[in-house]
Amino acid sequence: MDKSTGLSALVEEHIKNGDTIFVGGFGHCVPFALGFEIIRQGKKDLTFCRSGTDILFDIFIGAGSAKKVVYGYLGNPGIGLGHAFRRAVKAGTLEYEDWTNMAMILRLEAARQGVPFLPSRILQLGDIAGASIEVKTMECPYTGETLACIPALKPDVALVHAQQADRAGNVQFMGVDGDTVTGALASEKIVVTVERFVEPEEIQKSPENTRIPSHRVSGIADVEWGALPSYVEGYYGRDDDHFFAYDKEARSEEGLADYLKRYVHDCADHAAYLDLVGEELLAKLKAQASARRIA
């Protein structure tokens, strides 16, 4: 069955106001095009979740798309704080849950497996449990040890960007994963963008690279540069300068508003965004791509 559609139709059809959304991409293959389209369409009251976030979460907060964030880490990796997040927490305008990266992965893994929790040794010391989250403990029925019960988190929909897929939605992904596949398979629906569509025969040449099977995918679009300014193994490098520039702009509400106007609201679509980025930078990032590709 052909599940392919365009980027805007993908978001219109599958993202509802109030949804809990798992955002794929642990630094690599962050689904920026999907995220920007969600902002462009004015989707609201969303809960965003994953383990370690990228600036995309801070952008969702600054754009007013997020009612709540559930995360292990929320910031601009290696550069600094999430400025919109920092302001929203201080102003009391955002709901948030502080977990840890491992806890978020276990929460998603529990949902992926269809069990209500997974036991773990974390979150029994320190101040995280009890601050914005409650973590129940249990006595192990086999050993008598005290363990934390990390509750399942089942998102309504997952956003994933990957290298390639067929139009039925057999998604092939390689490179840094983090919790991307775990979180996708934990979710009720999965929507996907890929750098390119390939024929089913290409998928069959290396089925071990298929990380999400078509029967779990709700809709898929081919969106070249769909992870920019993050990177895609085999396609383009990471635009680190964009992350440094965001850090400067997002320090003030006005700066962040300018950023959103320029990159999201004034761009009618992803093609307009790529025009704004410019051929020169795209060519430079393409030249930085790793040589590793799915055959």
Add this chain to the structure above:
Amino acid sequence: MSDLPAAARLALAAALELQDGEVCFVGIGNPSDAALLAKHTHAPDMSLIYESGVIGSDPKDPPLSTGSPSVADGAMMITDGLAVFAELQAGRIDVGLLSAAQVDPWGNLNSTVIGDYHNPKIRMVGSGGAHDIACLAQRLVILMPHDPRRFVEKVDFITSPGRDAARAGLNLPPGPVSLITERARFSFESGVAQLAATMPGFTEAEAIEGIPWDIKIAATFEAVSEFAATAVEVAESRLSYLFN
């Protein structure tokens, strides 16, 4: 030697904590620098693991994120986060390296909030994998720039637990074994940080300058007179960005 930048001194000092053959779970920044330095000097068979799911990593450029391209380039294995945190919880990671905004005498670390949790002065990034590494690594090495504002009598929020009497009952490893600055090594045999070594170029007084708690001298105290010339050379080439 005296003109070495502080960040390079911190990496050189912390690299001394790492042994060849160890499996090392590293965070971004100072921890990553120290682990790379050790790997390219005295610990060639050390395996660097990043929480993004990368094992046997050897970044050529300083990664901004554990998911950055340089973490993946030249790695021996790319798996997922679940796999590497599973190794951590199963006790198969020898040493974890962490930094944070605040540290206290027990080696508790704060990367969540300055001020009150619900009414913060500065809301920071949160745990990431730091809490998990602090709980589960067989040894924990803390790296902190010598900045007295980061050393507090009690952290505002315990993101990553330090020495805690409750660890044994929960079958958790003991936690921090050392706290490294560019000026000193502090050890935790007594349960709180004691001055165990001064680093090259610094006196005992300078090692504890501005730290607001009473620091005892460890029985094993030593003055490290100089870093190995080879280690300094590797730092200059491999961590050249620290010298800019």
